[in-house]
Amino acid sequence: MKAVRSRRRGVAYGVFAAICFSFTTPLAKILVGGASPLVLGGLFYFGSGLCTALLAIGIPKTLIPNESSVTRIDAPWLLCTAIFGGIVAPVLLLIGLPHIPASNASLLLNFEMVFTILLAWIVFHEKLDRRFGVGAFAVLIGSMFISWNGVQAIKDLSSSLFIVAATFSWGIDNNLVRKISHRNPLQITGLRGLLAGGFNLLLGLWLTSNLSTWVVLGGLLVGAFCFGVTNVFWLLALRHLGSARAGSFASLSPFIGAIISVLLLREAVTLFLLAASLSMAIGVMLLVTERENP
Numbered sequence: 001m002k003a004v005r006s007r008r009r010g011v012a013y014g015v016f017a018a019i020c021f022s023f024t025t026p027l028a029k030i031l032v033g034g035a036s037p038l039v040l041g042g043l044f045y046f047g048s049g050l051c052t053a054l055l056a057i058g059i060p061k062t063l064i065p066n067e068s069s070v071t072r073i074d075a076p077w078l079l080c081t082a083i084f085g086g087i088v089a090p091v092l093l094l095i096g097l098p099h100i101p102a103s104n105a106s107l108l109l110n111f112e113m114v115f116t117i118l119l120a121w122i123v124f125h126e127k128l129d130r131r132f133g134v135g136a137f138a139v140l141i142g143s144m145f146i147s148w149n150g151v152q153a154i155k156d157l158s159s160s161l162f163i164v165a166a167t168f169s170w171g172i173d174n175n176l177v178r179k180i181s182h183r184n185p186l187q188i189t190g191l192r193g194l195l196a197g198g199f200n201l202l203l204g205l206w207l208t209s210n211l212s213t214w215v216v217l218g219g220l221l222v223g224a225f226c227f228g229v230t231n232v233f234w235l236l237a238l239r240h241l242g243s244a245r246a247g248s249f250a251s252l253s254p255f256i257g258a259i260i261s262v263l264l265l266r267e268a269v270t271l272f273l274l275a276a277s278l279s280m281a282i283g284v285m286l287l288v289t290e291r292e293n294p
Helices: 002-021 024-031 037-058 072-099 102-108 110-124 131-147 150-180 185-207 213-250 252-265 271-291
Strands: none
Touching: 002 213, 002 252, 024 037, 024 072, 024 102, 024 213, 024 252, 037 072, 037 185, 037 213, 072 102, 072 150, 072 185, 102 110, 102 150, 102 252, 102 271, 110 150, 131 271, 150 213, 185 213, 252 271
């Protein structure tokens, strides 16, 4: 009974994290161009770190009595997750995002789930069955539909590869952060957000000084919600489900993000987008089914 309750909690945390993260691509698409990828990526993660760090300090310990604090032993894992998840991944995403529709980019984020599960299988030996290969192949076919767009194919392909590379970096991050997911999620998100965001922000501002107030505020707010809140609930989901199972629920966010992009940014619903959505939906369904039968 305790295991059932734990799984239900993990599912709830995972679904809520996916919903929060689904707003990342369409909102980032609005801000991209207002600052360099380094600066914007820095604002996103610095906003997430600032928000959660303040919550970690301000929330009374009586409200979170069972949370253990981050220690020096956790420093190597924290630093690695900050590098892969907070420094490298968002910059790669923002480099590729300007050249393809946000709805397409959102669907490409399905690769984060594939890489997360694949690394969990190879490195942490989480059990998988043959459905994984079929599901991952369906996601790959979907990405080919997204990348092919007539004369824009080559340009779109290079942009798509940047986004896929970002998901690979987040896949590494998802598996590394598992090692410290038993620690206070507010502290983990706060520390790695300030570390990663601060590094990218300082480096970006050193390279360029053109930055408007609305981009700063927008970047910090998007970071606080789409990265800060998402990371806290993702860490809680990891505790109860593990990397691979939590990754399957994260697959909700690309589809929600694609819908938000179409509605918010008035992006066209093309035949390629529909074909990619169908192929990826089949792949995600197979991966989720696989997770239920380890």
